[in-house]
Amino acid sequence: MIKVLNARFLTSSPSLEKSDFYSGSEIAFLGRSNVGKSSFINSLVNQKNLAKSSSTPGKTKLINFFEANFKDDDENLYNLILVDLPGFGYAKVAKSTHKIWQSALDEFIKKRNSIRLFIHLRDSRQFDMEIDKNVDLYIKSFLRSDQRLINFYTKSDKLNQSQKAKVLNFDKDAKFVSTLKNEGIDEARELIIKGVFGRV
Ligand SMILES: Nc1nc2c(ncn2[C@@H]2O[C@H](COP(=O)(O)OP(=O)(O)OP(=O)(O)O)[C@@H](O)[C@H]2O)c(=O)[nH]1
Ligand SMILES: [Mg+2]
Numbered sequence: 690m691i692k693v694l695n696a697r698f699l700t701s702s703p704s705l706e707k708s709d710f711y712s713g714s715e716i717a718f719l720g721r722s723n724v725g726k727s728s729f730i731n732s733l734v735n736q737k738n739l740a741k742s743s744s745t746p747g748k749t750k751l752i753n754f755f756e757a758n759f760k761d762d763d764e765n766l767y768n769l770i771l772v773d774l775p776g777f778g779y780a781k782v783a784k785s786t787h788k789i790w791q792s793a794l795d796e797f798i799k800k801r802n803s804i805r806l807f808i809h810l811r812d813s814r815q816f817d818m819e820i821d822k823n824v825d826l827y828i829k830s831f832l833r834s835d836q837r838l839i840n841f842y843t844k845s846d847k848l849n850q851s852q853k854a855k856v857l858n859f860d861k862d863a864k865f866v867s868t869l870k871n872e873g874i875d876e877a878r879e880l881i882i883k884g885v886f887g888r889v
Contacts, residue, residue: 698753718773728742751775754771755772756771807828807838811841813856848865
């Protein structure tokens with residue numbers, strides 16, 4: 690089992706150009722606005738409000754960097770940089786502003802070479818949305834051989850068994866997470882460490 694040792698906020702940045710570089714391996718969290726990216730980061734590091742979450746879509750407007758340290762059962766230490774990104778598809782601002790945000794986000798995602806792992810979060814209640822298919826194709830269009838992509842299906846507390854079966858029918862490897870019920874979070878930490886370091 691992976692234990693969280695500590696986590697802290699590093700900085701926020703509006704763009705790739707203004708982002709600092711860190712020695713830890715980077716993990717980028719992406720997905721639709723309001724899908725639960727910031728909440729998931731908080732759960733992964735066992736903190737309530739490190740990454741700011743909100744029921745209003747469009748809460749995360751900048752690229753936010755967090756550092757977290759983990760330890761496995763054999764006392765191996767893992768240092769990670771978690772990157773909380775603004776959501777895709779939120780357009781409740783002027784179109785021109787939205788375009789600038791999305792192009793800054795696009796540049797960061799494609800050109801931030803230190804990203805080792807992309808985590809695409811999908812809402813488990815709306816698992817087959819067009820925008821998620823596009824996000825998946827988008828990431829795969831530039832994913833390098835030394836980068837990984839993992840999908841998680843969020844808010845699984847809202848699903849009953851038969852609804853979960855439908856998601857599994859759609860994606861037989863679907864991994865459910867609920868920050869509300871702490872479901873799938875231990876497994877998610879293991880998968881993330883494995884995805885970045887190739888072992889647990
Ligand atoms: N029921 C339930 N609600 C959740 C869960 N995770 C997040 N939420 C709620 O979903 C809303 C959005 O969560 P955020 O973590 O802010 O989502 P986000 O993807 O970071 O959103 P943006 O920053 O706007 O892109 C909040 O009201 C959360 O409380 C979950 O596992 N279960
Ligand atoms: Mg957020």
